[in-house]
Amino acid sequence: MTHLEYSSGHWIDSKAVKHFLYGLVRVLFHVLLVALSAGIAFSLPYIVSVAARSFWTYWSIIERETIYLISVEIVTAIMLLLVFSYLGKSLKDRTIAKTAKYAGLVHCFRSVGLLAQGRIKKLKNRQGLARDVLIISSTGYRTFADPRGELHRVLQNCRDAKIMLLNPRSEGAHARAKSILDPNVTPEKFAEQIKRSIDFLKDLRATQKNIRLKLYGDTPWLKLAILGDYVWMKHYHPGLDVQSMPEYVFEHDQNPGSLYTPLYQHFLTRWVNPDCPEYDLDTDELIHRNASGKEIGRERFDEFSEPKGSGWAPEKDPSTTSAPLLS
Secondary structure, three states: OOOEEEEOOEEEEHHHHHHHHHHHHHHHHHHHHHHHHHHHHHHHHHHHHHHHHHHHHHHHHHOOOHHHHHHHHHHHHHHHHHHHHHHHHHHHHHHHHHHHHHOOEEEEEOOOOHHHHHHHHHHHHHHHOOOEEEEEOOOOHHHHHOOOOOOHHHHHHOOEEEEEEEOOOOHHHHHHHHHOOOOOOOHHHHHHHHHHHHHHHHHHHHOOOEEEEEEEOOOOOEEEEEEOOEEEEEEOOOOOOHHHOOEEEEEOOOOOOOOHHHHHHHHHHHHOOOOOOEEEOOOOEEEEEOOOOOEEEEEEOOOOOOOOOOOOOOOOOOOOOOOOOOO
């Protein structure tokens, strides 16, 4: 009974009433517009005659005054300069907008203020609701493990999730930690944040969520979040916090020039890369697979241990080569 109201003993559809009133307002607006146009048309001869008389009256006064003439020329030149500058900028912005649209770019967030963060979180929550979510990040803590993270609720409400995080024992994790100028950022801090992210994913897995996690060892370059038909992308800059970097959003459509498709395909390529073992959230083991996806071994994972040079290593297929990592 949400859209029905009782009036004068009859049920009335409120949506139909709103639609009728909306149409009536549009008709009245067009009637008013036509009446205004007719009024201007009928009064135009009088306005022109008054303006002509006023113009020639003032012109007879100032035509012999050099200062007034120069002032009029300067003002006219400034007005023309502003008009042509605006037109030139508008054409340039239009060209840039067309280029961005062809690349599939729909948003670019350069601000890290509270308003921008609120809008970003709202968009991500809407785009990731009951959708498949693909993420490549460094530690993942501020991205989704922290309750204030932009993807915290997204992972709680998504359908399936595939996530790639840094292996805290890898050289890439150590290189990324040492590249940040903040003295509080250390490889140990990275390992601690990755552990918290894994614990959060374990909790989601316990609620019957289909969550899969893989660890990579390369130095992160791009931070990627694929939420249904949208790709959110940042890049890791040496020495800078990734939170301060701009974030770009690409949309999936029929445009062959959109960057959504290559970014999505790149994630899938990295996901099946045998160099990236899968983390078993139930047993805390790393599952190593070959290029065909067949399991070839497991090892106990300890995020605080150093990598062993003489330990077990997965088989390598010499015919496969690793693509550059997006993270």
